[in-house]
Amino acid sequence: MDEVVAAVQTFDVEKVMEATNKALNAGIDPLKIIEEGLTKGLKIVGEKFGSGELFLMHLVAAAEASKKALSEILEPRIAKAKAERKSLGKIVIGTVAGDIHDIGKNIVASMLFAAGFEVHDLGKDVPVNQFIDKSKEVRANVVASSALLSTTMPMQHEIVKALVSEGMRGKVKVMVGGAPVTQDWAKEIGADGYGENAIEAVNVTKRVLGIS
Numbered sequence: 001m002d003e004v005v006a007a008v009q010t011f012d013v014e015k016v017m018e019a020t021n022k023a024l025n026a027g028i029d030p031l032k033i034i035e036e037g038l039t040k041g042l043k044i045v046g047e048k049f050g051s052g053e054l055f056l057m058h059l060v061a062a063a064e065a066s067k068k069a070l071s072e073i074l075e076p077r078i079a080k081a082k083a084e085r086k087s088l089g090k091i092v093i094g095t096v097a098g099d100i101h102d103i104g105k106n107i108v109a110s111m112l113f114a115a116g117f118e119v120h121d122l123g124k125d126v127p128v129n130q131f132i133d134k135s136k137e138v139r140a141n142v143v144a145s146s147a148l149l150s151t152t153m154p155m156q157h158e159i160v161k162a163l164v165s166e167g168m169r170g171k172v173k174v175m176v177g178g179a180p181v182t183q184d185w186a187k188e189i190g191a192d193g194y195g196e197n198a199i200e201a202v203n204v205t206k207r208v209l210g211i212s
Contacts, residue, residue: 008041063110094122
């Protein structure tokens with residue numbers, strides 16, 4: 001597993017894929033590879049990013065490499081075995097409608113995954129109804145939305161209002177983030193939490209869900 005952890009820290013897609021395949025071929029359980037390999041490697045990268053030792057480009061590269069290994073190698077094997085990864089909760093995340101910026105959202109999604117959450121990433125330019133429909137489908141614990149433009153911030157409020165109108169607000173926590181987003185904005189629209197960066201987003205998500 002140390003090889004997978006080390007590969008994630010090289011930020012090299014091919015090395016991460018190779019190490020993941022090697023671990024799988026050695027008979028290691030896919031869930032163990034996720035928990036003790038990819039997740040551990042991402043946590044280390046995230047901690048180094050938080051301390052200023054690594055830059056945003058490193059975090060993005062590590063996250064993308066790990067996602068590729070997860071989606072192309074491990075998830076198909078897990079699905080075949082019908083295994084279930086132990087999860088801290090289900091997160092539906094996406095960049096709001098009208099906004100095509102997703103680097104920050106991708107990082108947050110990867111860090112939430114690394115922390116042990118089941119993450120359903122809707123991508124970018126996501127309409128409100130898609131957030132709602134997916135939340136119903138997976139019985140989400142948290143809906144997280146990112147807005148990188150001040151002009152698209154109101155869509156985060158629309159998500160909150162839609163959850164209320166659907167009678168889901170009491171069951172689903174709402175997280176918001178993005179460059180122009182602030183704690184005051186989160187409070188104004190009735191969101192449960194605001195993450196200034198990926199590390200903080202994970203911490204706040206755990207806090208609003210009552211996870212120590």
